Amino acid sequence: MTLTQRIVLEHLDRVAEDVLSLTLRGAHGPLARWKPGAHIDLSLPNWLTRQYSLCGDPADREHYRIAVRHERLSRGGSDYIHRYLKAGRELDISLPRNNFPLVPAREYLFLAGGIGITAVVPMLRAAHERGTPARLVYVGRSTATMPFVEQLRSSYGDSVTIVDTEREQRPDLGLLSAGLGPSAVVYCCGPASMIAAAESVFDPGQLHTERFRPARRTFAPNTAFTAVCARSGREVQVPADESLLDALNHAGLPVPSGCREGVCGSCVLTVLEGEPEHRDEIGADRSQVAACVSRSRSPRLVLDL
Amino acid sequence: MVANKIIDHVDEYVRLFIAHAPFLAMATADAHGRADCSPRGDYPGFVKVLDEYTLAIPDRPGNKIADSFRNLAENDGVGLLFLIPGLRETLRVNGRGYATDEPEVLARMQTEASEPELAIVVEVAEAYFHCGRALVRSRLWDPASQALAQELPPAGEIAAAQLKVDINPELLGQSLEEAYRKLY
CATH class of the missing domain: 2.40.30.10 (Translation factors)
Structure with missing residues (x-):
């Protein structure tokens, strides 16, 4: 529904x-x-x-x-x-969905690239309301193209660094990392290049990312599998050249969808049995599957559907 | 909308029409003038306005675009008729067309993580709104008109008869339905 x-x-x-x-x-x-x-x-x-x-x-x-x-x-x-x-x-x-929740931490570093600032603005406000130390590094092509610059500067003063790449060097993430305490958490939302740079510097355990578009990756060839819908008992064959989402929808089992590229999380289903092969960008866990892109390693995938 | 007001470029109204049109018919002809007209369709705005003199139409499976490409290679004249469901007036655009695989054009046509391999670029020579009398007379958007579709036999039956092969029309119909599920 x-x-x-x-x-x-x-x-x-x-x-x-x-x-x-x-x-x-x-x-x-x-x-x-x-x-x-x-x-x-x-x-x-x-x-x-x-x-x-x-x-x-x-x-x-x-x-x-x-x-x-x-x-x-x-x-x-x-x-x-x-x-x-x-x-x-x-x-x-x-309804709002959250694939990028703000986890409690003692210290935050927020990295925003361009329009990626939108996800970060409420996080920064929440961190300040909680009294948690938080820094924002906001990178853009030029300040004229960067929304909320004045508002951020006036609200948060020195804890905000605006980087205009037309006039300045990109921020040294290594230096930023060295300045963080051991329990600091890093949030990065921006273009693929920025996320790749952050991933090369920060520990995977401390870094949370959100992409605008899926990263270009290659996967093993698709294999066919059977989706078992536990609630109705129906079994739907998913051929190698069809997505789980399309196969379910064509079988008359409506599953909502949004981006259809594994970014938004609209089509995430609960997995009861079987091993999903995750191809999404939202970090779905073992008990979930993003039906638009992900497939199954096991011949049968039992879904709470 | 004023009929027969021909302009030589994409103005704000032509752009607005194209942004809401999910369907067009495209006419081309070969070097000998043998003409061909084929349907194109996708979400509204699937035809991209690259600038005020240029449009781009994506290739999609089932468009039988090869005929158009072959024609355009010999004869670059092209005529387009855009339709918006519910609207009586249509948009006509005439110009010259050629095939492109320009990555920045194809990137704008990506749907469901797949890009077309080719697109047709149309250099606009004439654009104008055509008055709605043909659509009024044809009752094209009247829901009751859809009863006409029931008067034809299933598509599989027609294809089996026209192919003159001994094939189960129902199976042919099923494979057609199968193909309709894979739109991109």
Whole structure:
């Protein structure tokens, strides 16, 4: 079952070059609660669904806020939002999902690249509210293209470092790492190059990442398997050239989906038996499978469906 | 919308129409003028406006785009008719077309983690809105009109008859349905 929320686009504001901030108001009252790191799926009139991190205040139950960069090579999501969405428009969004939760820690380092700042803004606020030491290093092509720079500077002062790569060197992650205490936790949200750089410096146990798009990886050839739906007892054959998501949907078992590339988590199902072969970007564990990209190592995968 | 107001580029209304059109018919012809028209469809806005004089149409399985590519290689004239469900007016765009595998064009056409291998670039010479009388007369968007589809035999039966081979029409129909499941 897909649970959606109806929203009204209250206003759209240009917050940086090529970046619009969208304020969404619940059409039928308060919106679902969320925590820093959460994102929503936004369903557009052109049938596309796109994921955006919530960058507003979780205490505001009446509104969500997202920020959208007009991508130069837009496939039709950000281009549509920038050109055609107007205030007053009603749209459907998903309930918030969180693949990037803020774990308790004694110290935080936040690394944000470009529009990746959206996921980080509520995290930084939460860390400051808890009184936890937190630094933000926010990297962008030029300050004109970087949303929230002034707001971050005025709220958090010296704990925020803005790096304009047109004028400055990229931050030395090794140096940042050396300055962290042993129990510090690092959050990185940005382009693939930034995440790769962070992964080469920080310990996997302390680093949490969120990508805009899946990393390019290669997998073993697909094999066919059987999906067993425990609740109905139905067995669905998943051929090598079809995704688990498509096979289930074609068999009349509706599974919601969003990005269809293993990033958003809309189609994650619970695995009761069998060994999933994870190909997602959200770090699904043994008991989960992202039906859009992941497959099965065992001949049968028993799902709570 | 004013009929027969021909412009030579993609203005804001042409762009708006293309951004909401999930379907178009594309006409090309070979060097001898033998003409061909084929359907293209995907999510609204699947045709990308590269700039105010240039469009790009992705290749997708089942588009039988090879005919268009062969024609365009001999004769670059191309005519497009865009439709938006529910809208009576249509958009016509005429110009010159060629095939491309430019990565920045194909990247904009990625769906479900797969990119088309080729696209047709159309250099716009004429763009105009066509008045809706044909669609009004044809009752094209009237839901009741869909009853017409019931008057034809199943597609598998037609294909089996036209192929003149001894094949079970139901099996042929099933394999057609199978193919319809793989859209990209």
